[in-house]
Amino acid sequence: MSRGPLLHADADAFFASVVLRGRPQLAGLPVAVVAHVIIASANYPARARGVRSGVHTQEALRQCPELILVDVPQGEVEEAGEALLDLFRECARAVEPGSMEEAFLDVGARSTEEAVAAGREVRRRAAAELEIPVSVGVGRTKLMAKLASRAAKPDGLHVIGPDREAELRAGLPLRDVWGVGARTVERLESLGITGLDGLDAIPYETLRRLCGTAMARRLRAIREGSDDAVVRPVERRSTLSSEGSIQGYARPDWTPAELVEMCVERVCRRAERAGLLASGLTLTARPSSLESPVCVLRGGRPTATASPQVWSGVALSLLAGAEVPPLAGLRVTLTALVQADRVQDTLF
Ligand SMILES: [Mg+2]
Known part of the structure; x- marks a missing residue:
């Protein structure tokens, strides 16, 4: 592994960017994405008017009455996150994802110039192929690269070189x-x-x-200055998740069973596309009352599969068999994922 500079690539206002790419009529307007009743992400025009993520929609509307609110398009967000990670993998020799929409990249750069060129290419491709603005930081260690990407936002590239690094390590x-x-x-x-x-x-x-x-x-x-500078790749996914809220801002509410089926459908489609089969499922149910604990239910099948019918059956029977309080939302996770072609090999 090289000890040249590494990159931290981070999508700007990710949820809001995903919403905006199919809706050019919203460009330049303050837009926020809502999960349940909380602002999950606000675009930069909305941030400029004081809208912050994590606040109640009513509070955000007080700050900015012309704010346009859109429900989290969860399926679209999850697919965009995967496409982004695939793009990072095409641009780097090692990728260490931090969350759905950010990662450290080892691009094999031997100099700052090479790292900057690679960073520009990541940004260009994310904009051209995915219509997602990605900011990139270049630094010698992960912390420096991360501080650099923070300084690069929105929609920029920033380098922390040796002088700035020395200043930061002191101050x-x-x-x-x-x-x-x-x-x-x-x-x-x-x-x-x-x-x-x-x-x-x-x-x-x-x-x-x-x-x-x-x-x-x-x-x-x-x-x-001897902090972590090694990008540790995650070679294969061992789980895949999909989640959603019962209540929407501008859409009808779903029943828990409807939401389970939709999440199972989405996550199975993604598994299938990635050539993966699961033999376990975890259902994480988030109660609407903050006093009730999160409820985690686990099920499995002896034969690995990505069939939405099979996993809907498992998930719905888990839900029916447990005493679940009124829910705000839930997450379906396929676990123990294996490559579909490997399973074929062991069968014959
Ligand atoms: Mg981000």
């Missing part, structure tokens, strides 16, 4: 270090440490006691 606020939890930040702030350089003032042992061995090591490594 970066701990709150901006990805992966450091709020509790750790609070504990360190109580000692007057707010930035990475503040770590120099306390003995390693104190740091370890405050935030645990793994985090102490990571923080020290970041301060010293």
Whole structure:
């Protein structure tokens, strides 16, 4: 593996971008995507008017009365996420996905120039082939690449070179270090440490006691510049999920059974397209009351299959056999995925 710069590629306002690509009449207008009654993603015109994800739709409409609200097109979003990951894989020799719409890419770059050229190509192809704006950060380590992609948004490319890297390793606020939890930040702030350089003032042992061995090591490594710079590819998927909400903003509500069938249909279609068969299914039901716990139900079949009829039957009987409170939404996950051609081999 090279130790040249790596890329962090991250789709901008992903859910909103997926919605906008089929609807050119919405271009330039403030648009937000709603999951249940919460804003899941807002495009940049909406953000410029103060709309933030994670807030209630009513709050968002108070901020921006002309806001256009669209239900999450969950199937479209899941398919766009897969297409994006496939595109990343075509552009890189190793891809480590962070979520549905972002990943670290090892493009084999030996210099910043090569990394920038590869980053431009990722952005060009995502725009041309998927109509999704992707911002790209270039940096020596994963943290630096991630900070760079954050600085690149929206729809840009940003490089953190050696000088800027040195500045960040001294002055970066701990709150901006990805992966450091709020509790750790609070504990360190109580000692007057707010930035990475503040770590120099306390003995390693104190740091370890405050935030645990793994985090102490990571923080020290970041301060010293020996943090993670290896892209670890996920070669094959072992699970595939599809999820949805019972209630929509502008569509009729679904019954849990209807939603189960739709999610099963979607996830089986995706498995089939990827040439995968499953022998397990997990149903994760999200209750509408925050007091009720999330309910996880598991089922399986002795023979691996991607048949929506089979998995609908399994999922619906799991749902019928459990005491499930009123639901806000649910997720269907196909598990123990195997390549369809391998299964054929073992049968004959
Ligand atoms: Mg993103």
